[in-house]
Amino acid sequence: MNLKNYKPLLNLLLLAGLAYILHKVVFYAFDINDKAFHYSIETLYLLFLGLSILVFIVLLKVKERSFDNIGMSFLLSTSVKMIFCYLILRPLLQASTQNNTMEKKNFFAMFILFLAIETVLTIRILNEKQ
Structure with a gap:
Protein backbone atom coordinates (compact mmCIF):
# COMPACT_ATOMS: atom_id res chain seq x y z
CA MET A 1 0.00 0.00 0.00
CA ASN A 2 1.59 3.21 -1.17
CA LEU A 3 0.58 6.01 1.20
CA LYS A 4 1.31 8.66 -1.42
CA ASN A 5 -1.59 7.39 -3.53
CA TYR A 6 -4.01 8.01 -0.65
CA LYS A 7 -2.73 11.48 0.25
CA PRO A 8 -5.94 13.18 -1.02
CA LEU A 9 -7.97 11.06 1.40
CA LEU A 10 -5.72 12.01 4.29
CA ASN A 11 -5.95 15.69 3.31
CA LEU A 12 -9.73 15.37 3.09
CA LEU A 13 -9.93 13.90 6.59
CA LEU A 14 -7.69 16.63 7.98
CA LEU A 15 -9.60 19.47 6.32
CA ALA A 16 -12.97 18.02 7.31
CA GLY A 17 -11.80 17.67 10.92
CA LEU A 18 -10.59 21.27 11.01
CA ALA A 19 -13.83 22.47 9.42
CA TYR A 20 -15.88 20.56 11.99
CA ILE A 21 -13.97 22.06 14.90
CA LEU A 22 -14.30 25.56 13.44
CA HIS A 23 -18.01 24.98 12.78
CA LYS A 24 -18.63 23.94 16.40
CA VAL A 25 -16.66 26.94 17.68
CA VAL A 26 -18.71 29.34 15.53
CA PHE A 27 -21.99 27.79 16.70
CA TYR A 28 -20.81 28.04 20.31
CA ALA A 29 -19.56 31.64 19.92
CA PHE A 30 -22.81 32.86 18.35
CA ASP A 31 -24.93 30.72 20.71
CA ILE A 32 -26.70 28.92 17.87
CA ASN A 33 -28.82 26.04 19.10
CA ASP A 34 -28.44 23.07 16.79
CA LYS A 35 -30.41 20.66 18.99
CA ALA A 36 -33.66 21.35 17.11
CA PHE A 37 -32.10 20.69 13.69
CA HIS A 38 -33.54 17.83 11.67
CA TYR A 39 -29.98 16.65 10.93
CA SER A 40 -27.29 17.21 13.53
CA ILE A 41 -23.99 18.78 12.50
CA GLU A 42 -22.21 15.52 13.23
CA THR A 43 -24.61 13.60 11.00
CA LEU A 44 -24.10 16.05 8.14
CA TYR A 45 -20.33 15.99 8.47
CA LEU A 46 -20.33 12.20 8.44
CA LEU A 47 -22.65 12.21 5.42
CA PHE A 48 -20.59 14.71 3.44
CA LEU A 49 -17.31 13.13 4.50
CA GLY A 50 -18.55 9.68 3.47
CA LEU A 51 -19.71 10.97 0.09
CA SER A 52 -16.43 12.82 -0.44
CA ILE A 53 -14.44 9.71 0.42
CA LEU A 54 -16.47 7.77 -2.15
CA VAL A 55 -15.75 10.47 -4.75
CA PHE A 56 -12.02 10.24 -4.06
CA ILE A 57 -11.98 6.46 -4.10
CA VAL A 58 -13.57 6.63 -7.56
CA LEU A 59 -11.08 9.29 -8.67
CA LEU A 60 -8.08 7.32 -7.41
CA LYS A 61 -9.31 4.18 -9.21
CA VAL A 62 -9.81 6.17 -12.41
CA LYS A 63 -6.34 7.69 -11.97
CA GLU A 64 -4.81 4.20 -11.92
CA ARG A 65 -6.61 3.12 -15.09
CA SER A 66 -6.92 6.26 -17.20
CA PHE A 67 -5.48 9.53 -15.93
CA ASP A 68 -7.15 11.50 -18.72
CA ASN A 69 -10.65 10.69 -17.44
CA ILE A 70 -10.25 12.12 -13.93
CA GLY A 71 -11.99 15.41 -14.76
CA MET A 72 -15.04 13.73 -16.27
CA SER A 73 -15.20 11.26 -13.39
CA PHE A 74 -15.11 14.14 -10.94
CA LEU A 75 -17.98 15.88 -12.71
CA LEU A 76 -20.06 12.71 -12.84
CA SER A 77 -19.45 11.72 -9.22
CA THR A 78 -20.14 15.27 -8.03
CA SER A 79 -23.41 15.30 -9.97
CA VAL A 80 -24.47 12.02 -8.37
CA LYS A 81 -23.49 13.43 -4.97
CA MET A 82 -25.58 16.54 -5.62
CA ILE A 112 -20.22 24.26 -0.66
CA LEU A 113 -17.36 23.69 1.80
CA PHE A 114 -17.01 20.03 0.86
CA LEU A 115 -17.39 20.83 -2.82
CA ALA A 116 -14.56 23.37 -2.54
CA ILE A 117 -12.35 20.87 -0.69
CA GLU A 118 -13.04 18.20 -3.31
CA THR A 119 -12.32 20.63 -6.13
CA VAL A 120 -8.99 21.76 -4.68
CA LEU A 121 -7.87 18.20 -3.98
CA THR A 122 -8.93 17.08 -7.46
CA ILE A 123 -6.91 19.93 -8.96
CA ARG A 124 -3.91 18.65 -7.01
CA ILE A 125 -4.44 15.17 -8.45
CA LEU A 126 -4.66 16.63 -11.97
CA ASN A 127 -1.48 18.65 -11.45
CA GLU A 128 0.50 15.52 -10.54
CA LYS A 129 0.91 14.67 -14.22
CA GLN A 130 2.94 17.81 -14.91
Whole structure:
Protein backbone atom coordinates (compact mmCIF):
# COMPACT_ATOMS: atom_id res chain seq x y z
CA MET A 1 0.00 0.00 0.00
CA ASN A 2 1.59 3.21 -1.17
CA LEU A 3 0.58 6.01 1.20
CA LYS A 4 1.31 8.66 -1.42
CA ASN A 5 -1.59 7.39 -3.53
CA TYR A 6 -4.01 8.01 -0.65
CA LYS A 7 -2.73 11.48 0.25
CA PRO A 8 -5.94 13.18 -1.02
CA LEU A 9 -7.97 11.06 1.40
CA LEU A 10 -5.72 12.01 4.29
CA ASN A 11 -5.95 15.69 3.31
CA LEU A 12 -9.73 15.37 3.09
CA LEU A 13 -9.93 13.90 6.59
CA LEU A 14 -7.69 16.63 7.98
CA LEU A 15 -9.60 19.47 6.32
CA ALA A 16 -12.97 18.02 7.31
CA GLY A 17 -11.80 17.67 10.92
CA LEU A 18 -10.59 21.27 11.01
CA ALA A 19 -13.83 22.47 9.42
CA TYR A 20 -15.88 20.56 11.99
CA ILE A 21 -13.97 22.06 14.90
CA LEU A 22 -14.30 25.56 13.44
CA HIS A 23 -18.01 24.98 12.78
CA LYS A 24 -18.63 23.94 16.40
CA VAL A 25 -16.66 26.94 17.68
CA VAL A 26 -18.71 29.34 15.53
CA PHE A 27 -21.99 27.79 16.70
CA TYR A 28 -20.81 28.04 20.31
CA ALA A 29 -19.56 31.64 19.92
CA PHE A 30 -22.81 32.86 18.35
CA ASP A 31 -24.93 30.72 20.71
CA ILE A 32 -26.70 28.92 17.87
CA ASN A 33 -28.82 26.04 19.10
CA ASP A 34 -28.44 23.07 16.79
CA LYS A 35 -30.41 20.66 18.99
CA ALA A 36 -33.66 21.35 17.11
CA PHE A 37 -32.10 20.69 13.69
CA HIS A 38 -33.54 17.83 11.67
CA TYR A 39 -29.98 16.65 10.93
CA SER A 40 -27.29 17.21 13.53
CA ILE A 41 -23.99 18.78 12.50
CA GLU A 42 -22.21 15.52 13.23
CA THR A 43 -24.61 13.60 11.00
CA LEU A 44 -24.10 16.05 8.14
CA TYR A 45 -20.33 15.99 8.47
CA LEU A 46 -20.33 12.20 8.44
CA LEU A 47 -22.65 12.21 5.42
CA PHE A 48 -20.59 14.71 3.44
CA LEU A 49 -17.31 13.13 4.50
CA GLY A 50 -18.55 9.68 3.47
CA LEU A 51 -19.71 10.97 0.09
CA SER A 52 -16.43 12.82 -0.44
CA ILE A 53 -14.44 9.71 0.42
CA LEU A 54 -16.47 7.77 -2.15
CA VAL A 55 -15.75 10.47 -4.75
CA PHE A 56 -12.02 10.24 -4.06
CA ILE A 57 -11.98 6.46 -4.10
CA VAL A 58 -13.57 6.63 -7.56
CA LEU A 59 -11.08 9.29 -8.67
CA LEU A 60 -8.08 7.32 -7.41
CA LYS A 61 -9.31 4.18 -9.21
CA VAL A 62 -9.81 6.17 -12.41
CA LYS A 63 -6.34 7.69 -11.97
CA GLU A 64 -4.81 4.20 -11.92
CA ARG A 65 -6.61 3.12 -15.09
CA SER A 66 -6.92 6.26 -17.20
CA PHE A 67 -5.48 9.53 -15.93
CA ASP A 68 -7.15 11.50 -18.72
CA ASN A 69 -10.65 10.69 -17.44
CA ILE A 70 -10.25 12.12 -13.93
CA GLY A 71 -11.99 15.41 -14.76
CA MET A 72 -15.04 13.73 -16.27
CA SER A 73 -15.20 11.26 -13.39
CA PHE A 74 -15.11 14.14 -10.94
CA LEU A 75 -17.98 15.88 -12.71
CA LEU A 76 -20.06 12.71 -12.84
CA SER A 77 -19.45 11.72 -9.22
CA THR A 78 -20.14 15.27 -8.03
CA SER A 79 -23.41 15.30 -9.97
CA VAL A 80 -24.47 12.02 -8.37
CA LYS A 81 -23.49 13.43 -4.97
CA MET A 82 -25.58 16.54 -5.62
CA ILE A 83 -28.65 14.43 -6.46
CA PHE A 84 -28.17 12.41 -3.28
CA CYS A 85 -27.78 15.59 -1.21
CA TYR A 86 -30.98 17.01 -2.72
CA LEU A 87 -32.84 13.89 -1.61
CA ILE A 88 -31.46 14.37 1.90
CA LEU A 89 -32.35 18.09 1.85
CA ARG A 90 -35.89 17.67 0.54
CA PRO A 91 -37.56 17.34 3.99
CA LEU A 92 -35.92 20.62 5.01
CA LEU A 93 -37.11 22.39 1.88
CA GLN A 94 -40.71 21.33 2.43
CA ALA A 95 -40.90 22.58 6.03
CA SER A 96 -40.82 26.29 6.77
CA THR A 97 -39.94 27.42 10.26
CA GLN A 98 -37.54 30.05 11.56
CA ASN A 99 -35.06 27.44 12.85
CA ASN A 100 -35.35 25.64 9.53
CA THR A 101 -33.92 28.66 7.72
CA MET A 102 -30.72 28.41 9.75
CA GLU A 103 -30.54 24.69 9.11
CA LYS A 104 -30.91 25.23 5.35
CA LYS A 105 -28.08 27.79 5.38
CA ASN A 106 -25.97 25.38 7.42
CA PHE A 107 -26.61 22.54 4.96
CA PHE A 108 -25.74 24.63 1.91
CA ALA A 109 -22.63 26.06 3.57
CA MET A 110 -21.42 22.55 4.35
CA PHE A 111 -22.21 21.38 0.82
CA ILE A 112 -20.22 24.26 -0.66
CA LEU A 113 -17.36 23.69 1.80
CA PHE A 114 -17.01 20.03 0.86
CA LEU A 115 -17.39 20.83 -2.82
CA ALA A 116 -14.56 23.37 -2.54
CA ILE A 117 -12.35 20.87 -0.69
CA GLU A 118 -13.04 18.20 -3.31
CA THR A 119 -12.32 20.63 -6.13
CA VAL A 120 -8.99 21.76 -4.68
CA LEU A 121 -7.87 18.20 -3.98
CA THR A 122 -8.93 17.08 -7.46
CA ILE A 123 -6.91 19.93 -8.96
CA ARG A 124 -3.91 18.65 -7.01
CA ILE A 125 -4.44 15.17 -8.45
CA LEU A 126 -4.66 16.63 -11.97
CA ASN A 127 -1.48 18.65 -11.45
CA GLU A 128 0.50 15.52 -10.54
CA LYS A 129 0.91 14.67 -14.22
CA GLN A 130 2.94 17.81 -14.91
